[in-house]
Amino acid sequence: MRTIVEVSMDLNLLLIFSKVVENHSFTKAAVELHMEKSTVSTKVSLLESRLGVRLLNRTTRSVTLTEAGEGYYRYCQQIVENALEAEQYATTLGDEAVGLLRLSAALDFGHLFIRNLIGPFMTANPNVEVELILENRLVDMVRERIDLAIRVGSDTLNDSSLIAKKIIEVEVGLFASPVFIAKYGELQKVENLSSFEFIEFTVSDAFSLPIKRNSISYQFEPKGRFKVNDIVAAKEAALSALGIVVLPKIIAAEEVKNKQLIPLLSDCEFPTFFLYAVYPSRQWIPAKLKAFLEYLENIEDFLPAIK
Secondary structure, rough: OHHHHHOOOHHHHHHHHHHHHHHHHHHHHHHHHHOOOHHHHHHHHHHHHHHOOOOOOEEEOEEEEOOOHHHHHHHHHHHHHHHHHHHEEEEEOOOOOOEEEEEEOOOHHHHHHHHHHHHHHHHOOOEEEEEEEEOOOOOOOOOOOEEEEEEEEEOOOOOEEEEEEEEEEEEEEEEEEEHHHHHOOOOOOOHHHHHHHHHHOOOOOOOOOEEEEEOOEEEEEOOOOEEEHHHHHHHHHHOOOOEEEEEEHHHHHHHOOOOOOOEEEEOEEEEEEEEEEEEEEEOOOOOHHHHHHHHHHOOOOOHHHOO
């Protein structure tokens, strides 16, 4: 009969091997694991020696799985995911929210949430650390260990392992600075849209803005001499009188309040979109994440501009 000592294994070896596979690189895995590359390589070689099979094909340019490695990696994935879920479960045993909460958001809305949501949340939960990752890309939540991501739009659930919770409806509008209006006049008719200079927001394909007035729909593509791919930068351009800007109203709320930006065509209906809280589907949700989700349920209390 084999003893417990004989069948025991360092589970860290499985984690290290999995990270090399996921990153297709010893170097990138080492960075993610905060280890030396030589240590990662040694650990994987130790695992292969223990199993008596080669798991990875190594070249100077790439790292790929062998046939044996492909099958072994599927088991490693299950083990690592179960270990992480067990760790998350342990954090739910107490009533108090503790530990590191990793959040992801797009740059524009991330800045808005820092002041209005994350600050109050951290004050109410002093034992929770928050790491906010601001990037205009779709993160891999499981691999990057993101607890929750704020995403825009309704196409956020291509991955069935994720849960998307609608947290807020956001309306867009047209805004211009008083300096711009004094120089070029105020836009008062939808029919005159093409006569004014706009801040052109460059995101993937051409950006088209549907506007409705008195049950009549208009389709307009904002064009201008200044182009930018960031909403906050577009707002700054409008403040500098470079043109009229299309913005989510909650992004422009403070400047409107301070009369730095003036809403235009206020009697028109503009498009709306939704912000979603997206998080991995788990049997147990950590107390820190539960606490943050509760704050999101009352987000209108922290963003009075949307009321």
